[in-house]
Amino acid sequence: MSSDTIKVTFLPSGKAIKVSPGVSILESAIAAGLGVKGLCGGKGLCGKCRVKAHYGVEQKISLSELEHLSQEDLDDGMVLACQRKLIADALIEIEPEAINPHRKESLTDAHKLMPVKSAVTKRYLTLPPPSLEDQASDLERIMREVSNGNSLEIGIELLKHLPAILRRSSYRVTAVFLDKSLIGIEEQDTSRDTYGIAFDIGTTTVAGSLVDLNAGRIIATRGATNYQQIFGADVISRIDYSITHENGAGLLQKGAMAAMDEIITGLTRESGITERQIYEAVLVGNTTMIHLFMGLEASFLARSPFVPVFSRALNLSNKDFGLGIHPAGNIHIFPSIAGFVGADTVAVMLATDIQKQPGISLVVDIGTNGEIVLAGKDRILTCSTAAGPAFEGAKILYGMRAVNGAIEGISIDEDVHPDVIGGGSPKGICGSGLIDAVAEMLRVGILDSRGRIADREALIGQVDPKTLDRIQEGKQGREFVLNKSISSSTDKSVMITQKDIRELQLGKGAICAGIRILLGELGLTPREIDRVFLAGAFGNYIKRDSAISIGLFPEIEADRIHPVGNAAGVGASMALASIDVRERATELTRKAEHIELSCRKDFQEEFLNALYFPV
Numbered sequence: 001m002s003s004d005t006i007k008v009t010f011l012p013s014g015k016a017i018k019v020s021p022g023v024s025i026l027e028s029a030i031a032a033g034l035g036v037k038g039l040c041g042g043k044g045l046c047g048k049c050r051v052k053a054h055y056g057v058e059q060k061i062s063l064s065e066l067e068h069l070s071q072e073d074l075d076d077g078m079v080l081a082c083q084r085k086l087i088a089d090a091l092i093e094i095e096p097e098a099i100n101p102h103r104k105e106s107l108t109d110a111h112k113l114m115p116v117k118s119a120v121t122k123r124y125l126t127l128p129p130p131s132l133e134d135q136a137s138d139l140e141r142i143m144r145e146v147s148n149g150n151s152l153e154i155g156i157e158l159l160k161h162l163p164a165i166l167r168r169s170s171y172r173v174t175a176v177f178l179d180k181s182l183i184g185i186e187e188q189d190t191s192r193d194t195y196g197i198a199f200d201i202g203t204t205t206v207a208g209s210l211v212d213l214n215a216g217r218i219i220a221t222r223g224a225t226n227y228q229q230i231f232g233a234d235v236i237s238r239i240d241y242s243i244t245h246e247n248g249a250g251l252l253q254k255g256a257m258a259a260m261d262e263i264i265t266g267l268t269r270e271s272g273i274t275e276r277q278i279y280e281a282v283l284v285g286n287t288t289m290i291h292l293f294m295g296l297e298a299s300f301l302a303r304s305p306f307v308p309v310f311s312r313a314l315n316l317s318n319k320d321f322g323l324g325i326h327p328a329g330n331i332h333i334f335p336s337i338a339g340f341v342g343a344d345t346v347a348v349m350l351a352t353d354i355q356k357q358p359g360i361s362l363v364v365d366i367g368t369n370g371e372i373v374l375a376g377k378d379r380i381l382t383c384s385t386a387a388g389p390a391f392e393g394a395k396i397l398y399g400m401r402a403v404n405g406a407i408e409g410i411s412i413d414e415d416v417h418p419d420v421i422g423g424g425s426p427k428g429i430c431g432s433g434l435i436d437a438v439a440e441m442l443r444v445g446i447l448d449s450r451g452r453i454a455d456r457e458a459l460i461g462q463v464d465p466k467t468l469d470r471i472q473e474g475k476q477g478r479e480f481v482l483n484k485s486i487s488s489s490t491d492k493s494v495m496i497t498q499k500d501i502r503e504l505q506l507g508k509g510a511i512c513a514g515i516r517i518l519l520g521e522l523g524l525t526p527r528e529i530d531r532v533f534l535a536g537a538f539g540n541y542i543k544r545d546s547a548i549s550i551g552l553f554p555e556i557e558a559d560r561i562h563p564v565g566n567a568a569g570v571g572a573s574m575a576l577a578s579i580d581v582r583e584r585a586t587e588l589t590r591k592a593e594h595i596e597l598s599c600r601k602d603f604q605e606e607f608l609n610a611l612y613f614p615v
């Protein structure tokens with residue numbers, strides 16, 4: 001190796017890359033196509049980009065590390081990836097996030113069979129070997145069987161490998177077609193092994209479902225952090241990063257691809273299926289995520305009139321992306337409705353069959369953005385609200401994804417009882433836990449309708465002393481400690497701050513106001529809604545009563561709310577299995593009307609009213 005490069009190896013993947021000395025751990029991980037968590041674009045502010053440095057990094061501890069890492073962490077070799085430079089050959093360990101099997105990004109109907117009409121088809125061929133009497137070329141020999149000798153679309157890579165494949169398999173091969181193109185010739189009969197993968201690229205989390213394209217069945221699902229987070233928590237800050245940083249768009253694309261490849265690796269390991277047996281990927285996600293994955297100019301999405309580069313469905317070759325599926329596979333991009341009502345919303349509409357539901361149906365997909373669909377009176381109205389990332393645990397001091405260690409629910413009686421995913425001591429709180437905690441704090445009087453954490457002196461005699469002791473004054477205002485008796489010196493405190501409550505109010509206020517505006521357009525009241533489909537990664541886990549207590553929905557009865565889990569992933573899987581479903585997706589986008597809330601004068605008033613908690 002030349003003296004001006006060093007080798008950095010990452011665990012647990014074992015991936016290694018050569019970089020110049022002086023590059024940060026974070027930059028080298030991104031260059032290696034690996035994801036590191038983070039929210040502040042490498043500014044040292046969020047403290048989330050923790051990795052373990054075994055050797056090869058500079059020793060100077062930054063102020064940011066002193067703030068975010070404990071002495072025990074530092075002694076253990078933990079560093080912040082954005083703060084440390086590599087100075088010699090290095091070994092870096094990126095801790096994988098432990099996903100609780102019960103809270104994987106599971107789909108409610110994961111094993112339901114879907115109608116199949118796949119774009120990928122296979123045909124087993126027993127070809128006559130060449131002879132002096134039959135000197136047809138290798139390709140001609142195949143074409144005679146599959147297309148009556150008519151020409152087929154075929155790539156150069158396949159032609160290069162064709163002679164060896166045919167001879168190794170004694171001319172018993174399986175032809176793989178993508179629509180009318182021949183994308184593969186495989187040895188022996190592989191016609192039972194035809195798979196695809198459906199991705200829902202969320203701002204915070206990417207979910208992937210591996211689908212058997214013969215059976216129309218979802219085999220396995222997985223989630224991963226969207227590693228773009230390191231460049232900003234929300235879509236606007238990521239668009240901003242893509243514009244203002246050299247190769248910003250390229251880095252954002254790599255961040256999404258790292259999450260997708262991590263999912264592919266996990267799913268293929270779990271199922272024993274190889275990456276080359278995955279011939280197609282269907283992608284849904286909000287419009288910004290899709291643009292950033294494709295490496296497209298996204299700046300016009302952030303500026304009025306919020307125009308995307310494209311909105312119709314597209315079929316692109318994996319040759320242009322290099323995703324870890326079959327190299328000549330198809331990447332099908334779902335159509336979208338508007339700049340902020342994306343392909344994920346279309347997929348949710350498909351999965352909930354919104355067009356065929358009787359009466360009035362409301363779909364609320366809560367992620368970093370909140371997309372709302374109201375269907376009834378032969379119309380489909382859509383809008384998007386800047387829900388803020390609070391529901392996904394971002395911008396919350398102790399916020400985290402719904403993985404092991406996250407508080408997912410809270411009850412308060414004479415004391416506070418957190419419910420921790422995987423059990424044990426909590427490390428933070430996820431969206432469902434936050435909603436539950438706020439609902440309970442409102443119920444016992446610790447929070448008022450304006451969202452202020454009460455002064456503990458004022459509550460003496462009204463609230464149990466143990467609960468009262470959990471209210472404390474922090475650096476940034478009042479806090480409520482969730483996990484321990486505050487006299488304990490061993491457990492790490494997990495708390496909700498006044499700022500966290502404000503973030504939640506902004507998110508739930510935006511969603512509630514959006515619902516009211518759409519209802520107004522159809523001349524309806526909340527009580528006329530027959531059903532609410534609650535989509536989104538944490539829709540299955542929030543307690544409906546808690547969501548109503550905090551005013552996430554306007555005056556809707558709890559039994560009308562139906563969590564539908566990762567409905568966007570289900571819709572994408574349905575479209576992966578059947579090209580007819582893709583047609584339906586396009587029809588839905590034609591029928592849907594988009595209401596742009598930013599130009600509605602009544603939105604601000606509805607929003608301000610909805611910031612309060614119901615009393």
Ligand code: FES
Nearest residue numbers: 038044047049082
């Ligand atoms: S502290 Fe490193 S990315 Fe935020």
